[in-house]
Amino acid sequence: xxxxxxxxxxxxxxxxxxxxxxxxxxxxxxxxxxxxxxxxxxxxxxxxxxxxxxxxxxxxxxxxxxxxxxxxxxxxxxxxxxxxxxxxxxxxxxxxxxxxxxxxxxxxxxxxxxxxxxxxxxxxxxxxxxxxxxxxxxxxxxxxxxxxxxxxxxxxxxxxxxxxxxxxxxxxxxxxxxxxxxxxxxxxxxxxxxxxxxxxxxxxxxxxxxxxxxxxxxxxxxxxxxxxxxxxxxxxxxxxxxxxxxxxxxxxxxxxxxxxxxxxxxxxxxxxxxxxxxxxxxxxxxxxxxxxxxxxxxxxxxxxxxxxx
Numbered sequence: 001x002x003x004x005x006x007x008x009x010x011x012x013x014x015x016x017x018x019x020x021x022x023x024x025x026x027x028x029x030x031x032x033x034x035x036x037x038x039x040x041x042x043x044x045x046x047x048x049x050x051x052x053x054x055x056x057x058x059x060x061x062x063x064x065x066x067x068x069x070x071x072x073x074x075x076x077x078x079x080x081x082x083x084x085x086x087x088x089x090x091x092x093x094x095x096x097x098x099x100x101x102x103x104x105x106x107x108x109x110x111x112x113x114x115x116x117x118x119x120x121x122x123x124x125x126x127x128x129x130x131x132x133x134x135x136x137x138x139x140x141x142x143x144x145x146x147x148x149x150x151x152x153x154x155x156x157x158x159x160x161x162x163x164x165x166x167x168x169x170x171x172x173x174x175x176x177x178x179x180x181x182x183x184x185x186x187x188x189x190x191x192x193x194x195x196x197x198x199x200x201x202x203x204x205x206x207x208x209x210x211x212x213x214x215x216x217x218x219x220x221x222x223x224x225x226x227x228x229x230x231x232x233x234x235x236x237x238x239x240x241x242x243x244x245x246x247x248x249x250x251x252x253x254x255x256x257x258x259x260x261x262x263x264x265x266x267x268x269x270x271x272x273x274x275x276x277x278x279x280x281x282x283x284x285x286x287x288x289x290x291x292x293x294x295x296x297x298x299x300x301x302x303x304x305x306x307x308x309x
Contacts, residue, residue, distance in 0.1 A: 012049065019046035026161050036163045040065050043162065047285040060297035064260075064284030067301075068163055071259060076166035079261070079277045082125040082175050089274050093250050097274045099266075100178040108150040111174060119179035124150075126170035127158040128278075133187070135179060150174075162283040180268045189238065190275065191247060193263045195255035196300040200248045200263075204281075207234045220248055228289040230282060241267045250274070260301045 022043060025031050031039060037054070044052040044065060057063045078084045086098055102120055105111050111122075116134075124130040130153040132146045159168035182188035192204035200220055207214040214234035217225040222240040241247060250272060251263040264275030288294040 015046050015049060019043065022046060023161065027156065029157075029160055032160055036069060036165075040068060040163050044285060048287065057303070058295060058298050060288070060294045060301070061284050061286065063298050063301040063303060064280050066303060067259060068165055068280065068284065072165050076279065077169050080126075080164075080166040080279070081170045082123050082276060083173055084125075084170075085277060089254065093253050093274075097250060097272055099180060099273050099275075102176040102178060104176070105174040108147075108154060108174065111176070113147075116176065117178075119181075121177045121179050123175045123177070124153045125173040125175050126167065127153065127156060127172075130156075133179070135181075135186070162280070162285070164280050164283060166279055180266055180273060182268070188266045188268050191241070191265045191267065192278075192281075193247065193251040193265065194260070194281070194297070195251050195258070195263055196260050197302060198252055198256040198258065200251045200255075201300055202297075204229070204262075205234070205238055207236075207238070220244075225293070226290075227293045230286050243267055243270065243272055247272055259303070 022031070026039075034042075041052045041054075044050075044061070048061065052065055053059075053062055054066055054069070057066045078088060083104055086101070089095075089098055099121075102116065103112065104125075118134070119136045120134050122132040122134075130149075132143065132150075134143060154172045154174075157168065159165060180188055186208065190206040192206065193200045194202045194204065202225070203218045203220065203222075205216045205218065207216075215229060216234050216238060217227050217229065218238075219225060222244065247265050247267065250265065254263050254274075254277065255261045260279070262278040262281050264278065266273040266275055288297070
């Protein structure tokens with residue numbers, strides 16, 4: 001008999017509960033003993049509710065999992081290191097695209113808190129979503145609460161969370177950069193450019209990332225795509241960036257020679273700034289609607305050349 005709607009919802013809730021439990025255990029290094037392929041297959045099934053096809057991957061998420069396991073070039077460690085990648089960006093496209101740096105620190109104890117400007121962005125060099133953003137509006141008590149999380153962030157190895165190999169050997173450090181302001185004083189639009197073999201194809205635009213996160217997809221001609229990915233779409237007007245061609249050129253140069261990578265850029269007061277390089281959008285386990293768009297993205301990733309370990 002076919003499952004009822006209630007049964008399907010119940011199964012989905014159980015699956016997501018197990019996925020969250022698995023992620024929590026992984027964050028605390030309780031699953032480090034599990035082989036990469038086994039871990040990825042189980043995490044993928046719990047998150048997306050389907051088996052992972054590594055023999056003949058076709059969907060975008062499937063191919064990202066294949067890349068995690070079989071495309072492991074040492075240079076990738078540099079690309080995800082938020083401090084080391086600055087040298088690559090400077091050599092490849094020029095220093096003018098780097099966000100002005102305030103300082104770097106080897107540990108949280110080295111941070112000159114009393115000397116920092118009123119606005120700044122603090123990032124851990126070795127991971128994701130471990131930032132302190134001081135926009136000049138946060139109280140000292142809020143910043144102190146955020147600072148209290150730094151020791152935990154610095155001890156964490158993001159590789160064990162979803163087996164994204166590039167993060168495995170990145171040295172934990174701290175980068176403090178100048179705060180970039182959007183037109184309204186908040187964080188600027190985040191342009192995430194999906195590149196395939198050095199060719200930009202789609203642009204994700206994240207709006208209000210730290211408050212009311214919205215997300216739109218565009219092609220390189222700035223035609224909005226009718227699709228949904230994790231965050232609701234933004235209904236307001238996102239004008240075509242005046243320097244879109246320059247952004248695409250920067251993304252193409254930074255992604256040259258890489259099967260697939262996401263290049264994050266900002267456009268602030270007529271200047272383009274580099275954000276970061278990401279190999280696995282949503283760690284390769286995000287839901288796309290319509291489903292056809294996930295296959296369309298997958299078709300853009302060439303796995304020719306076999307397993308490169």
